[in-house]
Amino acid sequence: MTTLARPDSPSRAAGPALPPASQAEYRPMPSPAELLRSLPQSARAAQSVHAGRAAVKQVIAGKDPRWLVVVGPCSIHDPRAGLDYAARLAELADELGDTLLIAMRAYFEKPRTSVGWKGLINDPYLDDSCCVDEGMHIARRFLLCAAELGLPLAGEALDPLSPLYLADLYSWTAIGARTTESQTHRELASALDSVVGFKNSTDGTLEAALNAIVSASSPHAFLGLDHAGRVAAVNSRGNPHCHLVLRGGGGRPNYDSVSVALAEHAMKKRDIPPVIMVDCAHGNSWKNHALQPVALADAVSQIAHGNRSIRGLMLESFLEAGNQPIPADLSQLRYGCSITDPCVDWDTTARVLREARAKLRPLLGN
Template sequence: MSDNRVENLNIESNNVLITPDQLKAKLALSESAATSVMESRQTIKNILKGEDKRLFIVVGPCSIHDTKAAIEYGQKLKQLAEQVQDTLYLVMRVYFEKPRTTVGWKGLINDPRMDDSFQIEEGLHIGRELLLQLAEAGLPLATEALDPISPQYIQDLIAWSAIGARTTESQTHREMSSGLSGAVGLKNGTDGGLTVAINALESVAHPHSFLGINEQGQVSIVRTRGNKYGHVVLRGGNGEPNYDSVHVALCEQALEKAGLKQNIMIDCSHANSNKDPALQPLVVENATNQIIEGNKSIVGLMVESNLGWGNQKMTANPADLQYGVSITDACIDWETTEKTLLDMHNKLKDVLPNR
């Protein structure tokens, strides 16, 4: 018997949500989308195994708040992907959940109307529908796995997932990552250190049992097999970058000491660019030059890119927002994205096959 004197004292309400299988029945995975997801997951795994000599580039908006702009971005990315496909494997960044240092907009799933109404069920519908459209267009998709419940609703459409710097140390996120179907990138800690990420990689590779939900929304014991495709993502820390050859070499040594495969992804944003989008192409250029000079551990990059340059503050009326411009971290615009990746392709197209 519930006793309202001792429990739920700070709970205002508790609303039942649509179950994962109900949402998937309404927004079903098509055969073409399923094929796209399976092929993209395998391609990334082949790159991580060294069987595919290309680099994979996770590129796209810091966060998705406008699905129309996301579709337009996806169309442009698809065309660019075809131009560079012999050297670079482009994966669209489709981030619906945003970790906050204190408070702020937590992403499209949590607050799709951007008005603090927190219509989460609506956000799940919008997010899944967008992923379906992009997958059916043949785009590989990436997201950040932040909430431990939401993967049941959307992970069947995701090729690659990130675990952020704030959550790489979290046991909940390590356990969740061990059960994800695609490869997962774990970022170094916000202090720039590697210990948290190295420990996380070891944990993620092992089986776990933990509390979660099943397709019917029931609380369940989730038992995982372990994810063998975890890898480190260097994103800098404490305002200092860690993408240069010295930091990459130190990361290689730490991975080797832990008995882990030397797969390194470089996040060109965050502390590596001091959150200045103008510096992201310089990080891409540096990583490219490291590969030309003989680096064999860099397997991928992450770039924050949008239709328009920079970012903008939230407005009381979302209709007043500038189209195609981020409302979270500042991004490079499409023209800069296209030039940066075409330049990278041209420099590496004769290098990577012999790597």
């Protein structure tokens, strides 16, 4: 299983000298093709990804009557604890799979309003050494181990180059509230093979996310890199598997029935299929992990009372409840506790998902 031992990687010597006015240092990275060759998908992982993508697409399209649940840590900072969680989640996914299609959050990049830890890829050793090449290696190795367990995996596309290294292992991808308005991320989403959920803006408004869904479903031509690391002109076909994620914002939640109805109306006006995921964390819980089960129960109740637009749910969950700052002495880190947003603990996660399954299972008939 994955540990934080430093992987073999290319030399970290600085790249070509830059003009004196430059404020950047360039360090070499392996190309995406090189990393994929060194860490290829096993037959088991490939089958897991293929099945996960197909199942997520069927659920979001309404062809599979189950509900998608994306659940897991706010971010992965300790691969050992992350894989401990993944093993438990794989068992729970099997138990509840007749009603809930469970995918694990495996996020390695964190957007920041100002500054802070940017995620395992950027700073895998939590010490500001910012060994991005090693972080990418560790992230891919983690995803391969998790895929071996049969779990569909979910991530966020934040850096536009990261998907070249990791996207082949994801079944569901988020475009976050801070990047939904970005043309670069809309173009990126148009080229992904996974289902993509666009979150509403941090102020709670929907317009940027709805525009993003329309944009990402269309073909685009844009500059990017190929897997050999060369600059390339990318021509995407458009992604037909995009949907809205309600995450609250502007000081209020938007998981309630009125907010959901308003979102449905806005989507129908734009000829966007009314497919919604309710993110029970972030603005919908005021970043209070104790309120995530409240949001989940409300969304499940709406479904039980006839709502058919809510096709997905999201929880931020880890082994231990809450979160913790990164200590100066890393040996003092609490195992299985988030270092970013606060999470629901494992026992609560299992309980609320079992309760959701019990309420939703009768809706499926036989």
